Amino acid sequence: MAVNTSGRTTAVDRAYSALLAEIQTGALPAGAVLAEVEQSARLGISRTPLREALVRLAAEGFVVQQSPRVTVVAGIDEKDIRSLFELRRGLEELAVRAAAERGDAAVFTALAESFSAAATANPGLADPAAHAGYYALISAYDAAVGDAIRNDYLASALRTVHTHLVRVRQLAKDNPERLVVSAGEHALIAGAIAEGDAALAAHATHVHLHNALISILSSIAGSSQTSTEGTP
Amino acid sequence: MAVNTSGRTTAVDRAYSALLAEIQTGALPAGAVLAEVEQSARLGISRTPLREALVRLAAEGFVVQQSPRVTVVAGIDEKDIRSLFELRRGLEELAVRAAAERGDAAVFTALAESFSAAATANPGLADPAAHAGYYALISAYDAAVGDAIRNDYLASALRTVHTHLVRVRQLAKDNPERLVVSAGEHALIAGAIAEGDAALAAHATHVHLHNALISILSSIAGSSQTSTEGTP
DNA sequence: GCCATGCCTTATGTATACACTCAAGCACCC
DNA sequence: GGGTGCTTGAGTGTATACATAAGGCATGGC
Secondary structure, three states: OOOOOOOOOOHHHHHHHHHHHHHHHOOOOOOOEOOHHHHHHHHOOOHHHHHHHHHHHHHOOOEEEEEOOEEEEOOOOHHHHHHHHHHHHHHHHHHHHHHHHHOOHHHHHHHHHHHHHHHHOOOHHHOHHHHHHHHHHHHHHHHHHHHHHOOHHHHHHHHHHHHHHHHHHHHOOOOHHHHHHHHHHHHHHHHHHHOOOHHHHHHHHHHHHHHHHHHHHHHHHHOOOOOOOOOO | OOOOOOOOOOHHHHHHHHHHHHHHHOOOOOOOEOOHHHHHHHHOOOHHHHHHHHHHHHHOOOEEEEEOOEEEEOOOOHHHHHHHHHHHHHHHHHHHHHHHHHOOHHHHHHHHHHHHHHHHOOOHHHOHHHHHHHHHHHHHHHHHHHHHHOOHHHHHHHHHHHHHHHHHHHHOOOOHHHHHHHHHHHHHHHHHHHOOOHHHHHHHHHHHHHHHHHHHHHHHHHOOOOOOOOOO
16 A cells, blocks of 8 residues: 555556546546446546546545445536635645744745746746646745744645636636736735745735635636636 | 445444554554454455555555555654644634534534533543543534535535544543543533634643643653653 | 345455565675 | 665555345226
């Protein structure tokens, strides 16, 4: 029984990653039935590793038992998104406070500069080709916070939230204007962390998440499943 | 693949529950090696359900991979306890705020009265026989908060924290004076929720958790593994 | 037409056998 | 004595066969 810590990729890991990616992208939509025989054949493995992957996905909330015989992809409606953002806000405010107290100022100074550059570049985030780079920058920010907080329990809880969040982003429509504004918001947060201002970092995070939620919900209300990129 | 939702108890569930209980009580201490062949024989099941139970325990942070071949019970030292309490504080303050806004005042009024009675009874919590009833009251409070918040993601995160907390309590020494004080603290929190005072509920929770952490840490520093009951 | 009961099929739960890999021990060389 | 390489046994990863139970369908009765 090995959660993968070496370079070797097991069938369990491959199945888990494949199913998670399909759930996040919407290829496996909310309510989709995951039957063992069908899924193991589709993924080219036996039922045993498939079952182990499903146990892990269930523990993380991505799949649920509809009945003793039916496992389905967990739902993600507006209420779920609001609930996820409520938890996200609690955890991220806690995390940026901790990062402001314990983090390496130089790392967050550099991140703040990168976010400022992303917010002011021309054409910058108006060009869809720049979005992948921007999401990589957000991932780098999340990783830096995760390192700075020095709290494995909190880091794990954040990872779960962020993994669910990928799915939410897929539901929302691309919105370049929002991306530009969010880059500015991120620059402010990273700057506050760099200066050790925990209160400013937490409040700026609150503002950022509120704006992100509004943007996502209006995008979803405006269209019933146009999924390209999300709006963080 | 079924997380148990019917009355039937599977071998996976039995193994998961048995191992979790042993980890929580310290019967399986931090660092204990969990070898599949040995554990499946000990629990009287085959390796397949044992592996599934271990996947779930790993996802929840109770066991970790020490190497590709060695699964061990996760550690829980002072740093871990501080980290757990930091996350606990973030989540529980979020939860009591939500409960104050969304909960049924009558439920929390009754809980506040029960906590007050526990704090003032004579001999009450000075008598060890009363402790099980008190912990049942705390479980009832936790369940009421979990129902009141109407946020599955947050409820799930709280459940994980509380499951880890059982283990911490086992490490700490019984402290009847602390129990009496904590009953008063709980009465104040439940009362604030009942009155819809989210800020008071959150701050009282912060005070309560700070006192609980101090009590636990001093208990652990005073003795290196006297495990009877904890001190919430 | 609706409801209850029984039977059969299929999906899940589990045991077991086989394949693969890790790590410990031993032998040899410098 | 220390380092390196090889071998072997044991532990994990997976496939498959068997056991069990859930659910759907058909039939009969009211």
